[in-house]
Amino acid sequence: MTPTITSVRAYTVSGGGADYHDQGTGHWIDDHIATPMSIYPEYRKSRQSFGLNVLGTLVVVLEASDGTTGFAVTTGGEPAAFIVENHLSRFVEGAAVTNIERIWDQMYRSTLFYGRRGLVLNAISGVDLALYDLLGKVRGEPVYATLGGTVRDELTFYATGARPDVAKSLGFVGGKMPLHHGPAEGQQGMAANLDLLGRMRDATGDDFWLMYDCWMSLDVDYATRLAHAAAELGLKWIEEPLPPDDYWGHAELRRRMPSTVLLTSGEHEATRWGFRQLLETGVDIIQPDVGWCGGLTELLKISALADAHGTPVVPHGSSVYSYHFVVTRPGSQFTEFLMMAPDAGEVVPMFSPLLLGEPVPESGRLTVPDRPGFGVELNPDVPLHRPYTRT
Ligand SMILES: C[C@H](O)[C@H](O)[C@@H](O)C(O)C(=O)O
Ligand SMILES: [Mg+2]
Numbered sequence: 001m002t003p004t005i006t007s008v009r010a011y012t013v014s015g016g017g018a019d020y021h022d023q024g025t026g027h028w029i030d031d032h033i034a035t036p037m038s039i040y041p042e043y044r045k046s047r048q049s050f051g052l053n054v055l056g057t058l059v060v061v062l063e064a065s066d067g068t069t070g071f072a073v074t075t076g077g078e079p080a081a082f083i084v085e086n087h088l089s090r091f092v093e094g095a096a097v098t099n100i101e102r103i104w105d106q107m108y109r110s111t112l113f114y115g116r117r118g119l120v121l122n123a124i125s126g127v128d129l130a131l132y133d134l135l136g137k138v139r140g141e142p143v144y145a146t147l148g149g150t151v152r153d154e155l156t157f158y159a160t161g162a163r164p165d166v167a168k169s170l171g172f173v174g175g176k177m178p179l180h181h182g183p184a185e186g187q188q189g190m191a192a193n194l195d196l197l198g199r200m201r202d203a204t205g206d207d208f209w210l211m212y213d214c215w216m217s218l219d220v221d222y223a224t225r226l227a228h229a230a231a232e233l234g235l236k237w238i239e240e241p242l243p244p245d246d247y248w249g250h251a252e253l254r255r256r257m258p259s260t261v262l263l264t265s266g267e268h269e270a271t272r273w274g275f276r277q278l279l280e281t282g283v284d285i286i287q288p289d290v291g292w293c294g295g296l297t298e299l300l301k302i303s304a305l306a307d308a309h310g311t312p313v314v315p316h317g318s319s320v321y322s323y324h325f326v327v328t329r330p331g332s333q334f335t336e337f338l339m340m341a342p343d344a345g346e347v348v349p350m351f352s353p354l355l356l357g358e359p360v361p362e363s364g365r366l367t368v369p370d371r372p373g374f375g376v377e378l379n380p381d382v383p384l385h386r387p388y389t390r391t
Pocket of ligand 2: 213214215239240267316
């Protein structure tokens with residue numbers, strides 16, 4: 001008999017974990033990175049100064065009638081825990097562990113009046129990923145098998161961090177750097193952006209992929225000028241240059257950019273409807289985050305839509321949650337690894353210290369472990385807090 005889900009519990013954790021922006025001082029991920037808030041000088045130096053790390057990590061734990069537990073982690077912290085415990089749990093408790101599609105549909109429809117994107121979709125994603133983990137653990141199979149099996153033996157990675165030169169020596173196929181200066185820092189900022197790219201090109205040679213992650217910080221004019229100048233230095237792609245709501249700007253920018261530089265976006269987009277709009281702008285690669293876009297159930301739909309557009313899907317970060325998807329998709333030829341060591345100088349697990357068994361690439365490659373579910377467990381040494389206990 002198919003087990004049913006007997007309980008849903010939502011926990012928070014602070015300091016690293018799934019909220020990988022919640023790092024200590026001196027970390028490269030908070031070092032004067034261009035953001036939509038860079039127009040205000042007082043918020044330029046640090047993203048934590050404007051609250052990038054206020055949410056923290058959400059951990060969703062599900063228990064089934066046969067005693068099996070499944071879990072998932074994402075960003076969302078206490079407000080997402082509230083949504084999971086007080087709203088979404090009603091669609092999950094009592095359902096069969098196989099009923100993922102119906103649970104997703106009910107979570108999405110019932111939250112439309114305050115949801116559609118952002119935090120609510122993070123919460124839905126967390127529950128959805130926990131459902132896949134639980135189903136895999138009940139069946140004794142890895143999530144990639146539940147999705148239909150692998151299309152490649154191993155994953156190929158590029159690295160995101162401050163040191164593409166180090167990433168090259170570690171075997172990654174490319175390095176994506178955060179852009180440090182936005183339009184408000186004028187010509188001097190533009191020169192500094194290009195200077196860093198030039199130095200990294202010199203250090204890595206002509207064949208290594210170099211990319212700039214602009215984290216929604218630019219406008220069409222600045223992004224156009226950056227793309228043309230950076231094309232001379234062999235930039236592979238310019239990522240998320242514009243605010244996600246500016247679909248029209250994405251289309252205009254794609255028209256204005258040199259054809260040799262790819263335009264990528266989507267890590268802050270959600271659902272098949274959001275990605276439909278983004279795909280219609282002509283972006284070259286979409287980058288959904290499976291912990292934010294609606295979970296695996298929704299990512300499969302987004303990916304089918306992308307296939308029909310001929311657009312590759314290269315998910316944003318998300319460690320094991322991305323790996324089990326990418327290894328099953330012909331349209332996802334490589335994937336991202338976020339370098340979470342403070343100086344981006346070595347490979348450490350992305351969600352450290354929250355998970356046990358979190359695999360990391362070696363020489364830029366990884367065979368996804370065949371353990372049941374997503375193949376990871378919660379580290380018992382990391383204290384979990386359940387802010388909205390139900391009786
Ligand atoms: C490095 C970037 O600024 C972000 O912190 C990161 O989350 C990202 O956008 C990425 O693509 O990995
Ligand atoms: Mg990015």
